[in-house]
Amino acid sequence: MKRRTVLSMEQALSLPSATLRFAQLGWRVIRIESTPTGAGLPGDPNRYIGSRVADDDRRSYFVAPNVGKEAIALNLKDEAGRQVLQRLVRELDVDVFCCNTVPSRYEALGIDYRTLSAVKPDLIWAGISAMGPQYPEAPGYDPVMQAMVGYMEVTGDPNGPPMLAGIPVIDLKAGDELYANVMAALLERHETGRGSQIHVSMLQAAASWLITVLPLIDFGCQPSEITRAGNEHRKFIPTNVYPTSDGYVFLAIGSDVQWRRLTAIPKFAPVANEVRATNEGRHREREAIHRDMAAVTSRHPADEILADLRGATIPATRILDIRQVRELPQLRDKLTRTTMPDGRVIHMQPMAVDVEGARGDLPFPPSYGADTERVLTQAGYSANEVATLRSAGVIA
Secondary structure, three states: OOOOEEEEEOOOOHHHHHHHHHHHOOOEEEEEEOOOOOOOOOOOHHHHOOOEEEEOOEEHHHHHHHOOOEEEEEOOOOHHHHHHHHHHHHHOOOOEEEEOOOHHHHHHHOOOHHHHHHHOOOOEEEEEEOOOOOOOOOOOOHHHHHHHOOOOOOOOOOOOOOOOOOOOHHHHHHHHHHHHHHHHHHHHHHHHOOOEEEEEEHHHHHHOOHHHOHHHHHHOOOHHHHOOOOOOOOOOOOEEEEEEOOEEEEEEOOOHHHHHHHHHOHHHHHHOOOHHHOHHHHHHOHHHHHHHHHHHHOOOOHHHHHHHHHHOOOOEEEOOOHHHHHOOOOOHHHEEEEEOOOOOEEEEEEOOOOOOOOOOEOOOOOOOOOOHHHHHHHOOOOHHHHHHHHHOOOEO
């Protein structure tokens, strides 16, 4: 796979998570951050979130999404800074430009598609925003998006309040959509020679995942079908968390065949009856089934229950915490890694999909503006020109 160059005006999580995937492929990813304004800490606010693990601007929350990248600081509010950006796009032969600021700022900062494609016509331009350019002032924050697009309404106990997902799923979904659409655009460019622009709306991307609930409205669904169901599955019964004598297990029955295999296990035989032979019948006795299942599982240790379920080819597991997930034999050797400035190795999340030649070890994230001078030199700026830009506050 050809090594591409990605220039990304990024902050927070949604876009950094997307460009991380390019870095994992071995592509060059240069992140642009703003020069100091005096109004707060410089650059990406996420630099300063979490515990201090390396130095003040590379804290724990910032590390994993930003390994393997370079960092420059550029003042795009200044015309000279916008000229630097255009020169970088041209001289570094940038394949992809990305941003995740509000669309109302695109033209003022000189990062809009029209401006940058005039510099490099085959440029792939991709932006993430809350709701797309039709809503140019809307800020995009994952928890607010979860509330707005119905995720909170369908998450949590049916007798409790709406709840956030435990992972910033909309940020990550938007990042994955940008990654996928950039790949498709690069393929199109290979065939046509033309660049393109991509607008990822966090709201629309998140709504595309409502596939199991939103279409049910037009089928005259019951309110319970499109609201919170706790740990149950709304359709397949029994699918739930059940207590054991030494913890909890989660099991999922996805068909009548699996139900027959479950109730053929001697200890689960009392849960069966004629009505429950079909999933439709199990819906009618939903609450009683969950009580009966819990009465069985609570009398036995988790390992015994899980061994029975494995023997019947029924999906089931203990509920693992994050430390246990890290040690799963299926994942342990797939974790990506970075090395701290003090030599400590940090294990991070695996790649989503194994890719031949991808990077499992990535350099530690750069400190704020660490690569500015080197990158500008590569774009043809002399030492005197770089010094002039720095003294004028155009770079940092």
